[in-house]
Amino acid sequence: MNSIDIKEKFRLFDDYWNPxxxxxxxxxxxxxxxxxxxxxxHKHDHEDELFQVIQGNIKIEFENExxxxxxxxxxxxxxxxxxxxxxxxxAWVMMFEPASTINTGENKPSDLTRDNLQKL
Amino acid sequence: MNSIDIKEKFRLFDDYWNPxxxxxxxxxxxxxxxxxxxxxxHKHDHEDELFQVIQGNIKIEFENExxxxxxxxxxxxxxxxxxxxxxxxxAWVMMFEPASTINTGENKPSDLTRDNLQKL
Numbered sequence: 001m002n003s004i005d006i007k008e009k010f011r012l013f014d015d016y017w018n019p020x021x022x023x024x025x026x027x028x029x030x031x032x033x034x035x036x037x038x039x040x041x042h043k044h045d046h047e048d049e050l051f052q053v054i055q056g057n058i059k060i061e062f063e064n065e066x067x068x069x070x071x072x073x074x075x076x077x078x079x080x081x082x083x084x085x086x087x088x089x090x091a092w093v094m095m096f097e098p099a100s101t102i103n104t105g106e107n108k109p110s111d112l113t114r115d116n117l118q119k120l
Numbered sequence: 121m122n123s124i125d126i127k128e129k130f131r132l133f134d135d136y137w138n139p140x141x142x143x144x145x146x147x148x149x150x151x152x153x154x155x156x157x158x159x160x161x162h163k164h165d166h167e168d169e170l171f172q173v174i175q176g177n178i179k180i181e182f183e184n185e186x187x188x189x190x191x192x193x194x195x196x197x198x199x200x201x202x203x204x205x206x207x208x209x210x211a212w213v214m215m216f217e218p219a220s221t222i223n224t225g226e227n228k229p230s231d232l233t234r235d236n237l238q239k240l
Contacts, residue, residue, distance in 0.1 A: 001180070001182055001185060001187050001195065001197070001201075002187075002195070003187050003188070003189050003193045003194070003195045004193060004194050004195065004196075005192065005193050006172075006192050006193065006194060007192055023170065023194070023196050024168075024196070025168035025169070025170055025196050025198075025216065025217075026148060026167060026168050026217070026218055028146060028148060028216070030170070030194075030196075047146060048144075048145035048146050049145070050143065050145055050150070052126075054192075060121070062121055065121060067121050067122075067123050068123070069123050072125065072126050072127055072174075073123045073124060073125050073126065074123070074124050074126060074143070074150075075121065075122070075123045075124065076124075076143050076144070076145050076150075077121070078145075081121075096145065096148070096216060097145075097146070098146055
């Protein structure tokens with residue numbers, strides 16, 4: 001039985017918007033990614049997604065508002081809701097979502113799509 | 121769309137071993153609880169369980185070892201694995217598990233069982 005030092009896992013990589021898997025339970029994955037700059041607006045038709053900020057600050061733009069999240073804050077983005085994450089400075093984010101979730105949404109592959117994630 | 125300040129949620133209650141629900145996604149619940157003292161050895165036959173330490177230190181005793189978890193660390197306890205959480209001092213813990221999970225396990229109701237959880 002191994003404990004996982006979350007921040008230690010972030011120190012294993014340097015690139016942005018490229019989620020790594022650090023845990024799995026009940027068909028859900030625990031992923032971490034470094035955010036910097038702007039991601040693209042997308043949605044997941046069948047999957048809710050949790051974002052927890054481990055370090056820094058991120059913003060998530062929705063159709064009618066933008067939510068700011070600091071370290072120690074989280075948000076659940078319900079399925080079907082368009083959202084666009086961004087971070088002015090590098091931020092460390094942990095996500096919980098089904099194993100099936102693709103980062104850019106199911107219907108919109110792009111240069112930002114990452115679908116063969118590394119396990120750390 | 122509301123952000124959730126995780127530590128702020130912990131400040132809303134004072135009792136130990138009594139999980140509150142602070143989020144729900146994909147049939148899974150995000151729960152928080154304050155740990156102090158010893159819980160009981162138990163297992164979940166069909167559910168994996170994630171413990172993330174938000175503040176303080178906890179220990180989880182397994183059949184053959186005890187794992188210590190500090191703030192910023194997490195562990196996934198697989199289904200079927202006996203485990204006994206404890207904390208020498210008050211610790212704040214966030215958990216991810218299916219909505220069906222009962223804190224003392226499915227087959228062993230006790231004075232510690234909490235099965236009608238408050239949503240914060």
